[in-house]
Structure formats: structure tokens, C-alpha cells
Amino acid sequence: MKTPRFEYHAPRSVEEVLGLLAEHGDEAKVLAGGQSLVPLLAMRLARPTHLVDINNVEGLTGIAERNGVVAFGALTREREAEGSALVSRQLPVMAAALPHIGHISIRNRGTIGGSIAHADALAELPAVARITGAEMVLKSGTDERVVSAEDFFQGHFTTALGDEELLTEVRVPKGPAGAGWAFEEVARRRGDFALVGVAAMVALDGTGRVEEARLCLIGVADRPLRSSAAEAALVGAEPSTEAFVAAAEEAVRDLRPPSDIHGPGDYRRQLARVTVRRSLEAAASRAGKAS
Numbered sequence: 584m585k586t587p588r589f590e591y592h593a594p595r596s597v598e599e600v601l602g603l604l605a606e607h608g609d610e611a612k613v614l615a616g617g618q619s620l621v622p623l624l625a626m627r628l629a630r631p632t633h634l635v636d637i638n639n640v641e642g643l644t645g646i647a648e649r650n651g652v653v654a655f656g657a658l659t660r661e662r663e664a665e666g667s668a669l670v671s672r673q674l675p676v677m678a679a680a681l682p683h684i685g686h687i688s689i690r691n692r693g694t695i696g697g698s699i700a701h702a703d704a705l706a707e708l709p710a711v712a713r714i715t716g717a718e719m720v721l722k723s724g725t726d727e728r729v730v731s732a733e734d735f736f737q738g739h740f741t742t743a744l745g746d747e748e749l750l751t752e753v754r755v756p757k758g759p760a761g762a763g764w765a766f767e768e769v770a771r772r773r774g775d776f777a778l779v780g781v782a783a784m785v786a787l788d789g790t791g792r793v794e795e796a797r798l799c800l801i802g803v804a805d806r807p808l809r810s811s812a813a814e815a816a817l818v819g820a821e822p823s824t825e826a827f828v829a830a831a832e833e834a835v836r837d838l839r840p841p842s843d844i845h846g847p848g849d850y851r852r853q854l855a856r857v858t859v860r861r862s863l864e865a866a867a868s869r870a871g872k873a874s
Contacts, residue, residue, distance in 0.1 A: 657696025763869030
């Protein structure tokens with residue numbers, strides 16, 4: 584399929600990008616990996632009159648550890664992060680989530696910043712951002728601001744990113760020492776969009792009880808959804824099947840997932856119940872084994 588007509592721009596600096604965004608506003612779209620935007624263009628679901636290709640912009644790639652976070656340049660390819668020893672060691676939930684993103688050919692082109700900025704409610708990296716408390720660095724021609732994942736994701740395909748802003752970096756904090764992490768996903772076929780996905784973290788205290796728990800679900804709402812009630816219910820509990828079943832019930836209590844061609848909302852709700860339990864069990868089994 585052919586895309587709508589647009590004027591193509593290939594800037595080589597962040598300053599050039601910001602100038603183009605300031606000039607064209609909501610008539611411009613930023614092209615990073617193109618794994619989401621290009622299909623939208625082909626299906627006429629996006630019709631920008633200006634396309635700003637940032638692939639030749641210097642300073643937007645790389646993975647670095649600093650001040651307790653792992654920082655990703657927005658253009659860092661998902662496949663690079665997947666193969667990173669630093670990500671595997673310091674961000675196990677991200678390492679577990681990355682292989683679920685499409686197929687290798689998709690991850691070869693797809694970018695960390697592109698997935699975050701696209702904010703698909705079924706995407707894996709927004710869930711990683713929410714459960715880890717990641718921060719997004721947004722630049723405009725006149726300002727730079729840092730926005731938490733909680734505030735960044737506002738709905739399906741909707742974020743706090745302004746028309747004149749560029750996402751330049753994603754900062755993902757390392758978790759509590761000794762915490763166990765897990766990412767579980769259910770899809771019709773490997774590489775398909777998730778029907779339901781769950782990221783989980785369990786940290787234990789000196790007595791072996793749950794000191795902290797985190798849960799984030801995708802596929803059940805219009806954004807990655809933290810389950811604060813289930814998290815709170817686990818604190819102080821023994822990491823047992825009974826506790827995780829109860830937490831799963833708490834996590835789905837108020838869920839009203841959407842129905843679509845893949846199944847009714849009640850089916851997604853049941854998938855969420857089972858996947859939450861499995862994720863918590865997996866995370867708890869790894870707690871105390873991480874450095």
C-alpha cells in the first residue's frame with residue numbers, strides 16, 4: 584500500500600529536529616524505527632504532511648548506567664537492548680519482555696523510544712516503564728522536562744509528549760536489591776499482539792515475607808495498568824500460592840477489559856487472573872537470587 588503524500592525531512596541534529604517540530608507542530612510525525620508508524624501511514628490511519636526521519640541524528644543511541652538508572656537513547660534498537668549484558672544484569676524484567684516484541688526483524692528496527700512514544704496499550708515496553716518507574720526526557724526548542732511513566736502514558740496512543748517535543752532518552756531505574764522479576768504474556772501466536780501481559784516484581788524481607796510487590800498489566804485497559812490494591816495486599820504475606828491467587832483476584836476485581844475479534848472481555852479478565860498468579864510465582868521464585 585502507498586502512504587499519503589508528505590514532505591520528507593532528514594535532520595542530522597536534535598536542534599534541527601526541534602526546529603522542524605516547532606515549525607510544523609501536529610502536522611509533523613517523527614520517524615524512528617518505523618515499525619508502528621509506517622503501517623499506520625499505509626493504512627491511512629496517520630496522515631502527517633511532514634515526516635521527520637531522526638535516524639541520522641547523532642547522540643540518540645546507546646545504553647549507559649549512571650546514578651542508579653540504565654539510560655537508553657531514544658533511537659536504541661530493541662534488539663541491541665535484548666542482547667545487552669547490562670540490561671540482562673540490571674533490568675531483568677526488561678530482558679524478559681523484549682523477546683515478546685514481534686519478531687527479530689521487528690526488533691532489529693524498532694526502537695526503545697519509538698515504542699514508548701507510540702504508547703500502544705498492548706505493547707511490552709510501556710509496561711516495563713511503568714513497573715520500574717522509568718522517566719522520559721522530553722526536549723523542545725525552549726525547554727527540557729523529565730516525565731514519570733505514571734504521568735507519561737495517558738491513553739491508547741496518547742502520551743504527555745507535546746507536538747513540539749522530542750523524546751530523547753528513557754531512564755529505567757534498577758530495582759530493589761534481591762528482588763525477583765518476571766514478565767508473562769499470552770498471545771494467539773508468538774510475535775502477535777498480546778491478549779494479556781503481566782510484569783511482576785517481588786522483594787522479600789529478612790523473614791522471607793513479601794516486603795514489596797509490583798504488578799503491571801497490559802491488554803486490559805487503555806494504558807499499562809499498575810494494580811496498587813494487589814500490590815498492597817501482598818505486603819507482609821508469605822510468598823505462597825494462596826497469597827498469589829488472592830492477589831490475582833484483587834488485581835482483576837475492577838477490571839473491565841475490552842472485547843474484540845480475539846475474544847470477549849471476560850476471557851481477557853480470566854487470562855489476566857491466571858497470568859498475574861503465574862508472574863508472581865515466577866518473580867517470587869527468583870527473589871533473593873538477584874544481586
